Amino acid sequence: MALLTYREALRAGLDEELARDENVVILGEEVAQYNGAYKVTEGLWKKWGDKRLVDTPISEAGFIGMGIGASMLGLRPVMELMFWSFAYVAFDQIINNAGCIRYMSGGLINVPIVIRGPANGGTSVGATHSHTPENLLANMPGLKVVVPATAADAKGLIKTSIRDNDPVMFMENTLLYGEKWEVPDEEDYLIPLGQADVKREGKDVSLIAHGRPVLTCLKAAELLAAEYDIDAEVVDLRSIRPLDEEAVLATVRKTHRAVLVEENRPFCGIDAQVASLIQEKAFDDLDAPVGRVSTIDAPAFYSPPVERRQLPESQRVIAKVLQIC
Amino acid sequence: MDTLADSSVYADAAINQGLSKEQKISFLRDLCRIRRFEQTSLKYYNLGKMGGFLHLYSGQEAVAVGTISLLGENDHVITAYRDHGHALCRGMKMDECMAEMFGKATGCSKGKGGSMHFFAPDKRFWGGHGIVGGQTPLGAGIAYALKYKGLKACCLCYLGDGAINQGPFHESLNLAALFKLPVIYVIENNGYSMGTSLKRSSAYRGSLAQRAEAYDMAWDVFQGEDVYEVRARTQPAVERARERSEPTILEIRTYRYYGHSVADANAKKYRSPEEIERYKTQHDPIQIWRRHLEAEGLITEADYEEIDRQAREEANHAAEFAEQSPFPSDSEIQKDVYYEVDHQTEAARHGTYFFNT
Numbered sequence: 001m002a003l004l005t006y007r008e009a010l011r012a013g014l015d016e017e018l019a020r021d022e023n024v025v026i027l028g029e030e031v032a033q034y035n036g037a038y039k040v041t042e043g044l045w046k047k048w049g050d051k052r053l054v055d056t057p058i059s060e061a062g063f064i065g066m067g068i069g070a071s072m073l074g075l076r077p078v079m080e081l082m083f084w085s086f087a088y089v090a091f092d093q094i095i096n097n098a099g100c101i102r103y104m105s106g107g108l109i110n111v112p113i114v115i116r117g118p119a120n121g122g123t124s125v126g127a128t129h130s131h132t133p134e135n136l137l138a139n140m141p142g143l144k145v146v147v148p149a150t151a152a153d154a155k156g157l158i159k160t161s162i163r164d165n166d167p168v169m170f171m172e173n174t175l176l177y178g179e180k181w182e183v184p185d186e187e188d189y190l191i192p193l194g195q196a197d198v199k200r201e202g203k204d205v206s207l208i209a210h211g212r213p214v215l216t217c218l219k220a221a222e223l224l225a226a227e228y229d230i231d232a233e234v235v236d237l238r239s240i241r242p243l244d245e246e247a248v249l250a251t252v253r254k255t256h257r258a259v260l261v262e263e264n265r266p267f268c269g270i271d272a273q274v275a276s277l278i279q280e281k282a283f284d285d286l287d288a289p290v291g292r293v294s295t296i297d298a299p300a301f302y303s304p305p306v307e308r309r310q311l312p313e314s315q316r317v318i319a320k321v322l323q324i325c
Numbered sequence: 326m327d328t329l330a331d332s333s334v335y336a337d338a339a340i341n342q343g344l345s346k347e348q349k350i351s352f353l354r355d356l357c358r359i360r361r362f363e364q365t366s367l368k369y370y371n372l373g374k375m376g377g378f379l380h381l382y383s384g385q386e387a388v389a390v391g392t393i394s395l396l397g398e399n400d401h402v403i404t405a406y407r408d409h410g411h412a413l414c415r416g417m418k419m420d421e422c423m424a425e426m427f428g429k430a431t432g433c434s435k436g437k438g439g440s441m442h443f444f445a446p447d448k449r450f451w452g453g454h455g456i457v458g459g460q461t462p463l464g465a466g467i468a469y470a471l472k473y474k475g476l477k478a479c480c481l482c483y484l485g486d487g488a489i490n491q492g493p494f495h496e497s498l499n500l501a502a503l504f505k506l507p508v509i510y511v512i513e514n515n516g517y518s519m520g521t522s523l524k525r526s527s528a529y530r531g532s533l534a535q536r537a538e539a540y541d542m543a544w545d546v547f548q549g550e551d552v553y554e555v556r557a558r559t560q561p562a563v564e565r566a567r568e569r570s571e572p573t574i575l576e577i578r579t580y581r582y583y584g585h586s587v588a589d590a591n592a593k594k595y596r597s598p599e600e601i602e603r604y605k606t607q608h609d610p611i612q613i614w615r616r617h618l619e620a621e622g623l624i625t626e627a628d629y630e631e632i633d634r635q636a637r638e639e640a641n642h643a644a645e646f647a648e649q650s651p652f653p654s655d656s657e658i659q660k661d662v663y664y665e666v667d668h669q670t671e672a673a674r675h676g677t678y679f680f681n682t
C-alpha cells in the first residue's frame with residue numbers, strides 16, 4: 001500500500017486511464033499548462049501533451065456541452081469543474097443533454113462523460129462557491145453521482161467512472177485533496193459504482209454519510225467509544241446514484257439505530273431519501289427514530305468560525321447520537 | 326420573378342454543375358416529402374392524435390435539402406426542435422417519425438421523444454433538441470470529436486434566429502473559433518423568435534451572421550428559398566471545415582408559413598396575411614425548384630404531380646402506420662435511462678438505480 005494524498009490518488013487514476021484508452025481526454029479550466037487549479041492534474045499535460053489535456057476558456061456551459069457532444073461520438077471526456085458550484089451555469093447542458101438524450105433517443109445514444117471537481121463548504125469562499133449539488137443531480141435519472149471520501153476511493157471510483165458508459169458526476173473536496181491515505185498498489189484498482197463501504201464496524205448505532213462527513217463520523221465514533229461507550233458503525237455511501245440500499249438496510253438491521261450525516265442542506269437532501277428508505281424497508285428493525293445531521297439550513301456563511309459550525313461537526317453528530325441511544 | 330433570375334448564377338456554380346438529373350429530381354422529392362409529411366402531421370395533430378407541440382418547417386425546406394445534400398459519409402447533423410425536415414433529409418423514414426409524434430412504440434425514439442426530439446445516430450443525425458440554443462455546444466462537441474479522430478469532416482449545427490441571443494451559443498462560437506472546430510452554425514432566420522420579430526429581439530449590424538466577426542470566424546448570409554443558392558453558398562463553409570478545420574456561421578434567410586408551433590395562438594397577429602401570402606406565392610422553395618427543373622427540361626408538370634402524389638401517399642401511409650402501431654407499454658418507462666442497466670453489464674451489478682415509491 002502506498003501512502004497517497006487524495007489529489008495524488010485521483011491523478012494516478014486519471015493517468016492510468018489516459019494510458020489505457022486513447023479516447024480519454026481531460027478538459028477544463030487550467031487543467032493543462034497551469035497544472036490544475038487544485039493541482040489534481042499536475043504533470044499530466046507535460047506527460048500527455050496538448051491533445052489529451054486541454055485548457056478551456058471560462059465557459060462552463062460551452063465546454064461541458066462540447067464534452068457531452070464529443071462523448072456521443074465515442075470520446076470519453078473527463079471535464080474538470082474548478083468548483084461544482086460553477087456547474088450551475090452549465091445546468092441545461094448537464095440535465096437536458098447529458099441527462100436526457102439517451103432517454104429521448106429511445107436508447108440510441110449514450111453519453112460516457114465524467115464531470116469532476118470539488119463540491120464542498122468549509123473554505124470561507126461564500127455561498128456561491130460552497131455548493132454541494134449531489135442531491136440536485138441525483139434527482140435526475142440518467143445521471144450517476146459519486147462522492148469519494150478517501151484517497152483509495154477517489155482512485156478506484158474515478159477509474160470506474162471513466163470506464164462507465166453513462167454520465168458520471170464525480171464530486172471531490174478541496175479540504176481532502178492534501179489528506180493522505182493508504183491506497184492499494186494493485187495495477188487496476190477499481191471500485192464499482194453503487195457499492196457502499198463500512199469504514200468502521202460497530203454494533204450500537206449506524207452513522208451513514210458520504211464525502212467528508214464520513215471522516216466527521218469516524219471522529220465522532222472514536223469519541224462516542226471513548227467517552228460514552230457507544231460503538232458506532234460508519235457506513236460510507238460512496239455512490240449516491242446508484243445507491244447501495246442493501247448496505248444501508250444491513251447496517252440498520254445490525255445496530256437498530258441510524259444517524260444520517262451530510263453536508264447537503266436538509267430539505268430534499270440525500271438523507272431525506274435514505275431516511276425514507278429506512279422507514280419503508282427497515283421500520284421494524286428500528287429502536288429509535290432516524291436522526292439527521294445536515295448543514296444548517298441557509299446559504300453558506302462566509303465567516304470561518306461560523307461556517308465551521310454551520311457544517312455538520314462531530315459534536316453535532318455526537319449530540320444526535322446521544323438523543324437516540 | 327427576380328429570384329429565378331438571380332439564381333441562374335447559382336445554378337452555374339461548380340457544385341451544382343455536376344448534379345445529375347436524378348439528384349435534382351431527388352431534391353424535389355425531398356422538398357415535397359417534407360411538405361406533405363408536415364401537412365399530414367398537422368391534420369392528425371388537429372385531430373388530437375399527437376401530444377405537445379408541433380413546430381412546422383413548411384416554407385424552410387430548401388435550407389435542409391440544400392445544405393444536407395452537400396454532406397458526405399463522415400459529416401454530421403444536429404438541429405433544434407423544428408427538426409422534421411433535417412430528419413427526413415438525413416434518411417429517417419416517415420413511418421418512424423410519424424409514429425414518434427403519435428407517441429407510439431414504433432416511433433424513432435420508441436415514443437420517448439416526440440416531435441422535437443428525433444434522433445438517428447446511425448445516419449449521423451444527433452437530434453432534435455428542445456431547449457433553444459442548447460444544441461449549439463453539442464454541435465461544437467461533435468466537431469471536436471471529428472477533429473480528435475483525425476477525420477476530414479464537418480458538423481452542420483442548425484439553430485433559429487431566436488437562438489442567437491442564448492449565452493451557450495456565444496460560448497460555442499468562441500470554442501469553435503478558439504479550437505478551430507469543423508462546425509458550421511446554420512442560422513435559419515425565419516424572421517421571428519416565436520412571436521417577436523428580429524428587430525424586437527436582436528441587436529445587430531447588417532446581419533446576424535456578422536456577429537462571427539467578433540470571434541474572427543468566417544460568415545455568410547443569403548436567401549434560403551432556392552436549393553441552387555443554398556448549395557452554392559454553403560459549399561465553401563463545408564470545404565473550410567473539412568479542409569482547414571475552421572468554423573463558419575451561415576445565416577440563411579427563410580420563412581415559416583405556420584406559427585412558431587401549431588399552438589401559437591398569435592400566429593396570424595404578429596405577421597400580416599399579406600406577408601405570409603407573399604412568401605407562399607413568390608418564395609416557395611418547392612415551386613422555385615420545380616420551375617428550375619421544368620425550365621431545364623428535366624421534368625414535366627405531370628412528373629411534378631406524380632412526385633407530389635407519391636410524397637402525399639407516403640405521408641398518408643406513415644399516418645396509417647402510426648395509427649395502427651401500439652402505444653409503448655408502461656414497462657418502457659424505466660428503460661433507456663442508463664446504458665449499463667439496459668445492457669445488464671457488470672457495471673450495473675451494484676446498487677439501486679430507480680427509486681420507486
